[in-house]
Amino acid sequence: MKNQKNIYLDNAAATPLDPRVLKAMLPFFDKTYANPSSLHSPGQAANKAVMQARKSIASILNGHADEIIFTSGGTESDNLAIRGVLEAAVPKLGWDGSTQVPHVVTTAIEHHAVLEPLMYLQKIGAIKLTIIKPKKDGVVSVQDVLDAIKHNTVLVSIMYANNEIGTIQPIAEIGKVLLRWRKENNTALPYFHSDACQAAGYLDLNVEKLHVDLLTLNAGKIYGPKGVGLLFVRRGTKLAPITRGGGQERGLRSGTENTPGIVGMAKALELVQKDREKESKRLSLLRNRLIDGLLRLPKSRLNGDADQRLPNNVNISFLDIEGEAAMLYLDAKGIACSTGSACASSSLDPSHVILALGMSYEAAHGSLRFTFGKSTTKSDVDYVVSVMPGIVEMLRKISPVTLDMSRF
Amino acid sequence: MKSSTKKTIDVASRQGSDGGFYSDTVKEHFFHPHNFMEDEVGYKADGQGMVGSPACGDVMRVWIKVDPKTKKIKDCRWKTFGCASAIAATSMMSDMVIEKGGLTLEKARQIRPQDIMERLGGLPARKIHCSVLGDKALRAAINDYYRKTGQVDKIEIEQGRIIDKVLKITDHDIEEAVLEGADTLEKVQAKTKVGTGDPACIPEVEQLIRFYKEKYCEK
Numbered sequence: 039m040k041n042q043k044n045i046y047l048d049n050a051a052a053t054p055l056d057p058r059v060l061k062a063m064l065p066f067f068d069k070t071y072a073n074p075s076s077l078h079s080p081g082q083a084a085n086k087a088v089m090q091a092r093k094s095i096a097s098i099l100n101g102h103a104d105e106i107i108f109t110s111g112g113t114e115s116d117n118l119a120i121r122g123v124l125e126a127a128v129p130k131l132g133w134d135g136s137t138q139v140p141h142v143v144t145t146a147i148e149h150h151a152v153l154e155p156l157m158y159l160q161k162i163g164a165i166k167l168t169i170i171k172p173k174k175d176g177v178v179s180v181q182d183v184l185d186a187i188k189h190n191t192v193l194v195s196i197m198y199a200n201n202e203i204g205t206i207q208p209i210a211e212i213g214k215v216l217l218r219w220r221k222e223n224n225t226a227l228p229y230f231h232s233d234a235c236q237a238a239g240y241l242d243l244n245v246e247k248l249h250v251d252l253l254t255l256n257a258g259k260i261y262g263p264k265g266v267g268l269l270f271v272r273r274g275t276k277l278a279p280i281t282r283g284g285g286q287e288r289g290l291r292s293g294t295e296n297t298p299g300i301v302g303m304a305k306a307l308e309l310v311q312k313d314r315e316k317e318s319k320r321l322s323l324l325r326n327r328l329i330d331g332l333l334r335l336p337k338s339r340l341n342g343d344a345d346q347r348l349p350n351n352v353n354i355s356f357l358d359i360e361g362e363a364a365m366l367y368l369d370a371k372g373i374a375c376s377t378g379s380a381c382a383s384s385s386l387d388p389s390h391v392i393l394a395l396g397m398s399y400e401a402a403h404g405s406l407r408f409t410f411g412k413s414t415t416k417s418d419v420d421y422v423v424s425v426m427p428g429i430v431e432m433l434r435k436i437s438p439v440t441l442d443m444s445r446f
Numbered sequence: 447m448k449s450s451t452k453k454t455i456d457v458a459s460r461q462g463s464d465g466g467f468y469s470d471t472v473k474e475h476f477f478h479p480h481n482f483m484e485d486e487v488g489y490k491a492d493g494q495g496m497v498g499s500p501a502c503g504d505v506m507r508v509w510i511k512v513d514p515k516t517k518k519i520k521d522c523r524w525k526t527f528g529c530a531s532a533i534a535a536t537s538m539m540s541d542m543v544i545e546k547g548g549l550t551l552e553k554a555r556q557i558r559p560q561d562i563m564e565r566l567g568g569l570p571a572r573k574i575h576c577s578v579l580g581d582k583a584l585r586a587a588i589n590d591y592y593r594k595t596g597q598v599d600k601i602e603i604e605q606g607r608i609i610d611k612v613l614k615i616t617d618h619d620i621e622e623a624v625l626e627g628a629d630t631l632e633k634v635q636a637k638t639k640v641g642t643g644d645p646a647c648i649p650e651v652e653q654l655i656r657f658y659k660e661k662y663c664e665k
């Protein structure tokens with residue numbers, strides 16, 4: 039099957055590398071290749087590049103250079119935040135079973151990189167876990183978070199923007215109430231962590247406004263290289279390493295620095311943050327256009343709030359059809375998107391995010407996610423709107439299921 | 447269940463396939479499905495069957511027309527809610543049933559998922575479960591034909607699949623409970639105790655209840 043079109047609408051999964059980022063990275067593969075920890079001149083040249091990247095990122099976050107810990111990506115940063123905070127909290131909380139088990143608060147729509155480690159720790163009895171359900175619109179209530187805090191809560195982890203349905207969480211407000219709670223209770227805990235991987239291209243990352251203690255970012259979702267990320271760790275936050283070795287990254291993440299990756303990440307973040315307001319405006323118009331176009335189809339529904347939403351995310355469920363089949367029909371028409379269907383996941387579980395909205399299995403099955411990027415144009419959107427009805431009709435024709443709208 | 451004498455094919459090499467996810471045959475059947483049911487209302491079926499895969503929530507429905515003299519299946523139609531492999535597998539199965547003048551009911555009953563998979567040129571490892579539904583739906587349709595024509599002795603009941611690992615409750619137990627009128631989780635639990643020892647299976651149970659409700663309430 040020949041694709042005349044090539045429309046990539048899966049930017050929440052991966053983004054193309056920006057040529058300017060590639061250009062910035064190239065010298066660090068074969069010219070400035072020495073180990074940044076080495077004291078000789080080539081090593082110091084590499085070290086300087088890493089330092090500069092650190093400073094540039096710190097200034098975007100409105101933090102300090104020593105608060106940036108480079109990692110291998112969002113998943114590692116999330117794991118480091120969780121394991122690191124808990125391990126550092128052990129002596130205080132008697133995480134040896136003798137006294138109280140530490141408590142963690144998170145939400146049902148977090149990325150697996152947060153939920154899986156937390157659920158594992160809960161399973162082995164190392165923590166008590168409260169998982170907050172979002173409201174039906176996919177946004178978590180600030181009050182619900184506050185209500186979940188206990189005196190042994192050591193960590194609150196809530197994503198900035200959701201990767202599947204694009205809903206933006208009130209991080210700054212949650213940060214504020216947590217600060218107040220800590221002050222009132224005269225304690226440094228709980229720490230507040232947020233995974234901002236999907237938010238980085240579109241939202242404000244000022245950690246002073248967000249009141250976060252830990253922030254996860256990665257490069258692969260912002261036109262930077264895959265396999266690089268960082269964890270912002272506010273000064274004074276007690277964190278233990280989960281990767282031990284040569285003591286790089288202030289001893290919090292050992293391993294020779296990925297110089298080209300780090301340089302690329304800094305460049306990528308600088309570029310997306312510079313354009314984020316303009317790009318957000320442009321993409322929200324396209325987003326609304328696609329939403330309007332697709333919701334004209336019968337038995338369709340938008341997943342997640344229409345306004346509290348990333349400008350590049352559209353997630354729609356079509357009843358009676360299965361998302362993977364729909365996705366592949368779209369692929370044959372030259373459109374790349376993704377689905378929350380069980381069939382497309384390796385675990386055969388439908389999207390936990392869509393289920394957490396209180397939607398049915400069937401709604402999760404028929405969900406399609408389109409995520410825009412720099413290259414997305416109005417004619418791309420119009421093309422999707424033009425081919426979707428035929429695909430939905432065809433798949434409904436061969437589907438033995440006809441549910442009514444109450445199944446949403 | 448009779449065990450197939452044919453050797454089962456190796457669907458995935460140890461290194462995994464290096465090409466696309468689906469074979470060309472799978473894609474061909476997926477994009478241009480054969481024999482799917484276009485006009486349910488106008489179709490006079492001699493037997494029909496429906497199965498659902500609680501694994502991922504897909505559903506298949508098969509209709510057959512049988513020549514009463516030769517006992518051969520003259521026509522086979524289907525509808526599938528599922529992924530590309532599920533759609534391709536039902537499409538391929540319908541071809542296998544009616545090609546060369548049609549299979550006899552007894553031959554058709556012997557179609558195994560492996561046979562369908564072989565004809566499809568293999569399926570990715572995590573998609574194998576999708577291919578086991580088409581032949582199951584076909585056997586359900588064959589049973590339905592026997593039931594309708596009064597040949598009850600020829601009906602073959604399949605074994606169930608365990609849903610609740612603690613209490614060893616199968617999908618058939620749940621099906622029976624629904625048939626007896628239990629249409630909510632609470633009512634099914636009152637009859638079977640399902641999920642009380644193995645709460646992890648409850649979402650699946652709920653899905654099964656919905657599935658069986660649809661299956662029986664339509665008739």
Ligand code: FES
Binds near residue numbers: 502504573575
């Ligand atoms: S039908 Fe769900 S994975 Fe194939």
